[in-house]
Amino acid sequence: MIVEAAATLFSTRGYASASLNDIVAGTGMTKGAVYWHFPSKEEIALEIVRQMYASWPPLLGSVMAVHANALDALVACTYKAAEQFSSDLTTQAGKRLLAELPADALAKLPQPYVGWQGALCSLITDGQRRGEINDAVEPEGTAQAVVASFFGMQQVSWELTGRRDLVGRLDNFWKLVLPQLRPAAGGAAAADTSGEAG
Amino acid sequence: MIVEAAATLFSTRGYASASLNDIVAGTGMTKGAVYWHFPSKEEIALEIVRQMYASWPPLLGSVMAVHANALDALVACTYKAAEQFSSDLTTQAGKRLLAELPADALAKLPQPYVGWQGALCSLITDGQRRGEINDAVEPEGTAQAVVASFFGMQQVSWELTGRRDLVGRLDNFWKLVLPQLRPAAGGAAAADTSGEAG
Numbered sequence: 589m590i591v592e593a594a595a596t597l598f599s600t601r602g603y604a605s606a607s608l609n610d611i612v613a614g615t616g617m618t619k620g621a622v623y624w625h626f627p628s629k630e631e632i633a634l635e636i637v638r639q640m641y642a643s644w645p646p647l648l649g650s651v652m653a654v655h656a657n658a659l660d661a662l663v664a665c666t667y668k669a670a671e672q673f674s675s676d677l678t679t680q681a682g683k684r685l686l687a688e689l690p691a692d693a694l695a696k697l698p699q700p701y702v703g704w705q706g707a708l709c710s711l712i713t714d715g716q717r718r719g720e721i722n723d724a725v726e727p728e729g730t731a732q733a734v735v736a737s738f739f740g741m742q743q744v745s746w747e748l749t750g751r752r753d754l755v756g757r758l759d760n761f762w763k764l765v766l767p768q769l770r771p772a773a774g775g776a777a778a779a780d781t782s783g784e785a786g
Numbered sequence: 787m788i789v790e791a792a793a794t795l796f797s798t799r800g801y802a803s804a805s806l807n808d809i810v811a812g813t814g815m816t817k818g819a820v821y822w823h824f825p826s827k828e829e830i831a832l833e834i835v836r837q838m839y840a841s842w843p844p845l846l847g848s849v850m851a852v853h854a855n856a857l858d859a860l861v862a863c864t865y866k867a868a869e870q871f872s873s874d875l876t877t878q879a880g881k882r883l884l885a886e887l888p889a890d891a892l893a894k895l896p897q898p899y900v901g902w903q904g905a906l907c908s909l910i911t912d913g914q915r916r917g918e919i920n921d922a923v924e925p926e927g928t929a930q931a932v933v934a935s936f937f938g939m940q941q942v943s944w945e946l947t948g949r950r951d952l953v954g955r956l957d958n959f960w961k962l963v964l965p966q967l968r969p970a971a972g973g974a975a976a977a978d979t980s981g982e983a984g
Contacts, residue, residue: 605888690803702946729958736959739942741935744930747899757931760924761931764967
């Protein structure tokens with residue numbers, strides 16, 4: 589309840605412009621009750637970012653459960669994350685808070701992006717071992733490029749269209765990058781992005 | 787003087803946390819003198835973003851003057867922009883302001899990214915016409931992907947390393963994307979990223 593109310597405010601107005609009083613007003617609770625759970629606005633913001641981080645491993649797990657092929661899974665992760673950025677307030681607020689929280693608050697959180705970079709790097713390495721991803725690409729640099737490009741696309745798409753063109757942007761990105769990742773002729777079946785775009 | 791002092795504050799503390807008084811203190815001018823130039827904090831912020839936008843066409847021009855080959859120019863643009871993001875306070879502040887200014891202030895500015903998207907789309911189209919970029923890629927989608935990926939890399943690099951790994955991230959991105967853009971065998975000479983990375 590408190591987290592939802594705060595996420596709504598942080599995602600639309602940003603951290604500095606949303607006061608604890610605004611958040612309290614959004615909850616329908618008394619100020620005392622809100623304070624009992626969270627002693628400060630910063631504590632609520634940290635909880636939102638932690639919930640966003642906690643949502644990624646299940647997201648990755650759900651993608652892996654559906655896609656046995658590592659290259660399919662890699663591509664599907666980005667569409668699934670795009671869906672979450674487009675529909676989930678906690679994620680929208682969490683991403684914005686990471687850019688706006690003061691440095692001493694950020695220091696209480698794990699580093700952003702590195703969890704994703706590590707997960708995608710493992711996925712690429714596993715895929716290469718199984719002949720599903722081209723051996724020639726460097727797993728860590730590729731994972732870093734995919735993660736940063738994803739976050740760039742979601743940010744640009746947010747600023748220009750409220751994330752309405754995010755799926756189209758992912759389609760364009762994968763058209764450009766996927767051929768490099770496909771196993772050389774004779775490897776496992778090539779991945780297909782078209783099923784992810786819906 | 788005012789713009790420089792404000793850019794320093796906005797780039798490190800963000801828009802909401804930097805007051806007009808803080809900015810005045812940074813200029814060594816009287817409050818009245820600052821107000822004479824800029825009636826509000828928002829006006830200073832808008833000027834910073836406008837100066838950032840105004841810096842892109844000369845940047846693009848300087849790259850085109852050195853690189854006759856369109857694919858070389860496309861790659862070089864991203865390294866040159868990375869250099870500017872790493873060293874120029876107005877650019878650092880401008881980018882942050884675009885994410886933090888209230889909507890009514892943003893409405894007074896041109897849309898972000900679209901200038902870059904248009905410029906790179908023209909560059910790709912020209913390159914295709916001259917056989918320097920592969921005909922098979924779609925110019926607009928490719929330009930959008932490069933622009934969003936660039937801004938993602940600069941943002942992730944800023945948050946994780948204060949932009950120290952930005953050039954390395956660009957190297958990884960181009961390793962992944964460049965093969966798709968190279969003209970099919972028989973086209974013009976292939977681009978080389980190594981000269982841009984220094």
